[in-house]
Amino acid sequence: MGSAPLQTVGVNSQPGEVVIEGDKLQMNLGRKMKATGNASLHQQSQDVYGDVIEYDEQNEALHVLGNARIESGGGVVTGPELRMQLHENIGEMRDASFKLNNQFTGIPLAGAANLGTTKTFADPNEIIADSNSQISSQNIDDKSSSSPGFQKKIGASRGDASAIFFEGQDKKRLTSARYTTCEVGKDDWYIKASELELDDYTKTATARNARVEFLNTPILYTPWISFSFLNQRKTGLLSPTFGTTSRSGFELLTPFYWNIAPNMDATVATRYLGTRGMQYQGEFRYLGETYSGIDNVEYLPSDSSTGDTRYYMRFKHDQTLPNGWSTGYQFEKVSDDKYFSELSTRITVTSRVNLPQQAYLNYSDDTWNFNGLVQKYQTLDGVSYPYERLPQLTLTGNKDVGAFNTNLYSQWVSFDRNPSSPVNRTTDSGETLTTSVTGNRFTAYPSVSLPMARPYGYITPKIGLHYTSYGLENSAYTLGSVSGNYESTDRTLPIASIDSGLFYDRQVRVVKNMYTQTLEPRLYYVYIPYRDQSMLPVFDSSQSDLSMSTLFLENQFNGNDRINNANQITLAVTSRMIDSRTGEQRLAATVGQRFYFADQKVGLPGANLRTGDSSDIVTALTAKLLNKWSLDTAWQFNTDRSRTTKANIGARYNPEPGKVLNIGYRYTEDRLEQINLSSQWPLGNGWYGLGRWNYSLRETRPIEGLAGLEYNAGCWQARTVLQRVSTATASANYAFFIQLELGGLASIGSNPLTLLNRGIPGYTSTGLLPDTVQQQPSSYE
Numbered sequence: 177m178g179s180a181p182l183q184t185v186g187v188n189s190q191p192g193e194v195v196i197e198g199d200k201l202q203m204n205l206g207r208k209m210k211a212t213g214n215a216s217l218h219q220q221s222q223d224v225y226g227d228v229i230e231y232d233e234q235n236e237a238l239h240v241l242g243n244a245r246i247e248s249g250g251g252v253v254t255g256p257e258l259r260m261q262l263h264e265n266i267g268e269m270r271d272a273s274f275k276l277n278n279q280f281t282g283i284p285l286a287g288a289a290n291l292g293t294t295k296t297f298a299d300p301n302e303i304i305a306d307s308n309s310q311i312s313s314q315n316i317d318d319k320s321s322s323s324p325g326f327q328k329k330i331g332a333s334r335g336d337a338s339a340i341f342f343e344g345q346d347k348k349r350l351t352s353a354r355y356t357t358c359e360v361g362k363d364d365w366y367i368k369a370s371e372l373e374l375d376d377y378t379k380t381a382t383a384r385n386a387r388v389e390f391l392n393t394p395i396l397y398t399p400w401i402s403f404s405f406l407n408q409r410k411t412g413l414l415s416p417t418f419g420t421t422s423r424s425g426f427e428l429l430t431p432f433y434w435n436i437a438p439n440m441d442a443t444v445a446t447r448y449l450g451t452r453g454m455q456y457q458g459e460f461r462y463l464g465e466t467y468s469g470i471d472n473v474e475y476l477p478s479d480s481s482t483g484d485t486r487y488y489m490r491f492k493h494d495q496t497l498p499n500g501w502s503t504g505y506q507f508e509k510v511s512d513d514k515y516f517s518e519l520s521t522r523i524t525v526t527s528r529v530n531l532p533q534q535a536y537l538n539y540s541d542d543t544w545n546f547n548g549l550v551q552k553y554q555t556l557d558g559v560s561y562p563y564e565r566l567p568q569l570t571l572t573g574n575k576d577v578g579a580f581n582t583n584l585y586s587q588w589v590s591f592d593r594n595p596s597s598p599v600n601r602t603t604d605s606g607e608t609l610t611t612s613v614t615g616n617r618f619t620a621y622p623s624v625s626l627p628m629a630r631p632y633g634y635i636t637p638k639i640g641l642h643y644t645s646y647g648l649e650n651s652a653y654t655l656g657s658v659s660g661n662y663e664s665t666d667r668t669l670p671i672a673s674i675d676s677g678l679f680y681d682r683q684v685r686v687v688k689n690m691y692t693q694t695l696e697p698r699l700y701y702v703y704i705p706y707r708d709q710s711m712l713p714v715f716d717s718s719q720s721d722l723s724m725s726t727l728f729l730e731n732q733f734n735g736n737d738r739i740n741n742a743n744q745i746t747l748a749v750t751s752r753m754i755d756s757r758t759g760e761q762r763l764a765a766t767v768g769q770r771f772y773f774a775d776q777k778v779g780l781p782g783a784n785l786r787t788g789d790s791s792d793i794v795t796a797l798t799a800k801l802l803n804k805w806s807l808d809t810a811w812q813f814n815t816d817r818s819r820t821t822k823a824n825i826g827a828r829y830n831p832e833p834g835k836v837l838n839i840g841y842r843y844t845e846d847r848l849e850q851i852n853l854s855s856q857w858p859l860g861n862g863w864y865g866l867g868r869w870n871y872s873l874r875e876t877r878p879i880e881g882l883a884g885l886e887y888n889a890g891c892w893q894a895r896t897v898l899q900r901v902s903t904a905t906a907s908a909n910y911a912f913f914i915q916l917e918l919g920g921l922a923s924i925g926s927n928p929l930t931l932l933n934r935g936i937p938g939y940t941s942t943g944l945l946p947d948t949v950q951q952q953p954s955s956y957e
Contacts, residue, residue, distance in 0.1 A: 357919035358891035425450025603782025615648035
């Protein structure tokens with residue numbers, strides 16, 4: 177059966193004109209038009225469709241009958257009938273449904289009343305764990321980007337209403353409305369509201385008398401909520417989070433987010449702890465062209481378990497100044513030594529024992545770098561008490577002069593200590609070193625090198641002079657049964673070295689693949705004469721562990737209090753396999769050893785000096801295999817005793833997102849031996865298993881463990897995790913997390929995602945994975 181030819185009429189042939197199309201058009205007095213069959217009306221970015229469209233040009237009155245549909249601003253509204261004043265965009269549609277075509281929406285939701293922000297206090301101490309974290313424009317403008325595993329691309333959100341009222345350009349008001357991000361035919365969850373306002377321009381929605389229904393069960397109610405379609409920051413209440421731990425009992429956190437300005441925001445929250453009482457929290461973040469900062473405060477007026485007032489504060493600011501200068505400060509403080517172990521669940525937080533309190537001033541140009549630092553610590557373990565630097569001034573310079581490279585390192589530090597009473601330290605030999613020495617130290621190390629490089633290799637001779645001077649106070653010390661005084665003296669040492677290497681490569685075929693295989697031998701020689709340094713104090717020095725990175729260092733001590741005597745040569749060879757098609761390195765293996773022509777005579781107080789004429793053999797191997805296995809190993813072997821002194825083996829199988837298995841083993845002779853297993857693995861029908869087990873074979877006890885389950889239903893995900901953590905300043909703490917993510921809109925419960933990302937390397941949130949369960953028709957109507 178054929179159809180009538182399409183007819184088109186344009187009204188007001190100018191910008192903003194109205195174009196009407198249909199199978200049949202009727203005109204009445206030149207101002208009323210009626211399109212029947214495949215009818216449509218177009219005006220700028222707004223399109224209207226229906227079975228019958230009537231338009232009165234004089235009154236700009238639009239009436240659509242049958243299969244009415246209006247498309248505008250990326251959204252679609254459909255219903256049986258539409259009445260609208262076209263110019264003012266005022267009208268109504270009964271028994272309507274809508275669809276919002278969002279590019280990226282909702283990414284994690286922390287809240288029920290501010291469903292568009294990713295700000296969350298899921299772990300109240302999360303910001304504490306990274307003492308070097310800095311705010312950036314990325315995590316101010318799109319905080320979801322700083323939350324791995326949260327982002328999910330959602331094609332559209334949708335809903336329906338008993339009536340939709342169009343109230344001007346880009347604004348709609350819905351009555352008896354429902355809203356979801358589930359696809360059509362899958363109504364697992366909805367926000368139901370007596371009234372819902374949509375703003376297509378700001379991409380925000382406001383609902384009144386709203387409740388969230390999950391699987392036909394109400395789980396959350398609020399008299400008023402406001403949220404964003406596109407993860408834009410917006411002031412409002414965040415959804416409460418809850419959980420339980422063995423130290424604090426049931427926890428309920430209720431945050432409020434304040435979007436102060438595009439470059440500034442704040443969050444305040446109350447955190448109820450079942451066995452401790454009510455804690456108050458606040459976070460303020462800001463970002464400018466030349467500055468950034470973040471401030472955190474937590475306050476528990478009276479801990480019901482201890483009766484004490486407990487608090488944590490952290491203030492951090494970084495400022496760029498003109499002409500190469502910059503400055504900043506960081507200040508952290510807690511009320512008591514057990515604050516982290518009792519009030520946090522993250523092992524990276526509970527293991528902290530020194531909180532920095534410092535300020536800096538930097539300068540940098542093409543040649544010179546200057547750093548001024550004032551630094552103190554709050555010590556939580558009652559043992560370590562690192563030295564305070566009041567102040568530390570460091571000046572370095574580097575400049576090429578002809579074929580030569582000149583370098584200068586200089587530093588002056590005033591070391592102090594709190595408490596000023598003597599501090600005890602157990603040495604490698606088992607003796608106790610007791611000292612309260614303080615004072616200042618000046619170091620200068622100028623050097624000159626001559627780099628000579630060719631495509632096949634390089635050689636770089638270098639010579640320098642290391643000078644150190646001390647001015648001491650409280651210089652008395654006791655080492656075991658021996659007492660003495662450190663000396664205010666000078667130390668001058670010449671340092672000479674030669675670094676050299678060669679590069680070879682060839683093409684090889686492995687099975688059907690072509691690779692470039694390299695062979696890279698390296699030789700490094702160092703000479704430093706011996707100077708007696710036993711009467712010099714140890715402010716900031718420690719002995720470096722032998723590893724592939726420290727094999728090629730001049731000085732085996734960190735810091736400037738000890739300079740080793742050296743007459744030694746290091747030999748190493750590296751071979752790589754590089755995929756000829758992609759340029760990707762598939763395998764790299766290195767073996768190296770240091771050979772000594774002089775005995776070790778310089779050491780830390782009470783340390784055991786090296787014996788033998790060679791170091792341990794150090795090897796390292798990394799591989800990224802075609803079968804989705806990756807391997808990272810390091811091994812250290814003592815040839816004199818024919819014993820392994822250190823080993824680190826890690827393997828990962830990651831065939832696809834959501835499937836990862838990590839196996840790790842760490843061993844250090846007489847110090848530690850641990851195994852670490854972790855995995856995320858699909859169990860079928862949308863279920864995923866999660867687990868981690870970190871166990872000390874030496875101490876025969878677990879360090880950290882977690883077990884959990886995740887479920888991915890496509891437009892919602894759920895996860896539950898049980899964690900056990902051994903802390904540095906208290907016994908083990910248990911925590912239980914339950915979280916429900918509703919299709920990028922709401923996240924209800926305690927958030928374990930930071931824990932999972934850290935504990936299971938390669939973990940992928942199920943919110944990023946494809947839908948893994950069969951979509952079933954909804955029973956909700």
